[in-house]
Amino acid sequence: MKKKLKIKKQKIAGEIPPPVLEQHPARRLKVQDNINTDYVISGRYKFRIQDPKELSKHIFEDIDPEFALRVKKGDILVAGENFGCGSSREQAPQSLKTAGFYAVAAKSFARIFYRNAFNIGLLLVECNTGFIDDGDALELDIDKGKLKDVSKGLSFDTKPIPNVMRKLLEDGGVIEHFKKHGGFKFE
């Protein structure tokens, strides 16, 4: 499935209106930095539960048992430095995607998680997330490289998404990319 990345544009005769961006509620954990993939989804569930939907009910259970219940489709998960460090489990980004997250915004990501997320078609953005609180309304414009906290009236520059990642995301993940092009096609 293709991920919608383009800004929704409304056409009104005679003038160019500003693009309308969807608003996404921010979801933030008490822990900020170094949230590892064991915290995203514990090893004890990863081995026991195969169904992604069932698995996604247990995200962040070890650090915030109520968190999964608060997640709604379209939320943006907000974190600090080194999000997704530790184990290479692909169930981590998959559970976040299945739980309904539109994207994850963090100051930085660990590399295996970063790669896995784009491989399965989960959008990640790197920017200063320090001022964003749980529940803030966020607008994300990856074409312009902006994350706006509408609730606070603040706007943050997001680090450009590498072309490789963008291409994978546009195609709906690396499997779809591979099937579509018969291999890697980044140019």
Next chain:
Amino acid sequence: MGRTIAEKILSDHCGKDVRAGDIAICDVDFCFGQDGTSSIIIDSFKKLGLKQVFDKSKFTMVIDHSAPSPNIGVSEIHKKMRGFAKTFDLNMYDIGCGVCHQIIPQYGHVTCGDLVLGADSHTCTYGAINVFSTGVGSTDIAITLAGGKNWFRVPETIRVIVKGKLPAGVYSKDIILHIAKDLGANGATYKSVEFYGETISSLSVDARLTISNMAVEIGAKAGIMEADDKVLKWVAARSKRPAKPVRADIDARYVVVKEYDVSKLSPQVAKPHAVDNVSNVGELLDAKIDQAFLGTCTNGRYEDLEIAARILKRNKVHPGVKFIVAPASREIFLEASKKGLIDIFVESGAMVVSPGCGPCVGTHNGVLADGEVAISTANRNFKGRMGNPNSFIYLASPATVAASAIRGKISDPREYRKRLV
């Protein structure tokens, strides 16, 4: 400008000169999955509609994380892996063979100068034998199975120099915990780390594997060492493929150069719940423990078992402690058995479990109760890692873990120094 080991290995595998920051599509020499990641490899392989693996000799699966299976869910994963291996006539290491990161170099699947991908974050272990190896997710392995290639961003490199003679009772595990404390869990994210220095040269290949194994705990993509005579001999005794040792150029570009003098280093202990939350053992003495664990891809090798056995010989495990030992492979188990180490463990009151990851991942072999404290030779002490979010994990060397198991509290192995020299 010269090139780093990462730049050279990735250039060699994509057929052009690539430098830090470049994207390269490279030929992969070997790739694999374990029982925590292979199920999704198989699913992704099917989604890709693949009829076969690009090269059977370049892939394996290892059942190590929950072996033997503790529940129906895991048993189904193991069955699925066996079925996949049978259908496509693939090599597989079943229950009892050991931990993937021990088996893969031990059976000679990798050699100096190789480019290796594994669906396990500690794949960086083989850096110690001059391999550019890195962890990826399951789908990246499935993609690699399609055509033997994957894409890489060429990493920047940090040069780490370790100097000084290690004091008695202090080991390579203490070195890497010390480096983790200094650089932090985020200290080398996306980067390759090259380890140099007289201390590294003095270490055995087993001890070096411990250091490269934990490179990912500082965020690194790889933790590479040069191939000296010890490594070339070690590899030649195991791999049929010719070694292609790779050295960095003298004028290679490093983003950071760090130097450590370990001549006065104390045994190091990582405290709950982060690997970079490290103290000298002296600051933690008398912290009571309920469980001790010797094993894993970090410290389950013969040399690790031998150090622990020297400390445990004619001693008893503290009555309040469950001491679990998991040799990293069947061969290590056999050698330990022949040399009498297993007898020492069992006589001391320890439990020796089947070769594999043991209780490290929290699925079996010693899940902690609420409030319990473990000291482990593993590489991660995240909250809940050993199966219970209400328990506490300390990480240390095999010597520190063995000394602590005897005393029932975190202890300094240098108190047994006469046994260690």
